[in-house]
Amino acid sequence: MPDSHHRTTLPPPLALLRDTPAGAIFALAAKDALLEGVAACTQRTVADAEWRNGQRTLVLTLERGPSVTFTAAGQHLACACSCRKWHPQSHCSHVVTGWALLKRAVSPESLAAFRFGDRSCATSRSSWG
Numbered sequence: 001m002p003d004s005h006h007r008t009t010l011p012p013p014l015a016l017l018r019d020t021p022a023g024a025i026f027a028l029a030a031k032d033a034l035l036e037g038v039a040a041c042t043q044r045t046v047a048d049a050e051w052r053n054g055q056r057t058l059v060l061t062l063e064r065g066p067s068v069t070f071t072a073a074g075q076h077l078a079c080a081c082s083c084r085k086w087h088p089q090s091h092c093s094h095v096v097t098g099w100a101l102l103k104r105a106v107s108p109e110s111l112a113a114f115r116f117g118d119r120s121c122a123t124s125r126s127s128w129g
C-alpha cells in the first residue's frame, strides 16, 4: 500500500483543511454539537467516501450515519450534512466528527488532545486513496 504522506498534491477540500488551524474546529458548531461530535471520534469511522465536482467536493458517509459534504469554495471550506439537525448557520455533530477525522488524516500531528478510535483515521485516509 503506497504511503499517502508523500503525496504532494491533495484535492482542494483536503488541501484547505490541511492549511486550516486545528483550533478552527471549536468555531464549527455550538457547544453541544461540538462535544457530541468530538466524542463520536472514538467510535465513528467512514463507511464510504466519494469525490464529486472534479474533486472539489468530498462526500463522507459515516458508518451508521448521515453523509457529510466538504466543498472547496475558493479559499473557504463549506461543510454540510444530510441529517435534520444540520443548518448552514449551525453545524451538527456529524460535521464536527467528519472534520476532525479528515483533519487528523491530513495532519496526523493535529488534534492531539482528541481521542480517536484505532480504525477511524486509517479508514478515512484509505477511503479517498
Ligand SMILES: [Zn+2]
Binding pocket: 066, 081, 082, 083, 084, 085, 086, 092, 093, 094, 095
Ligand atoms: Zn448531521
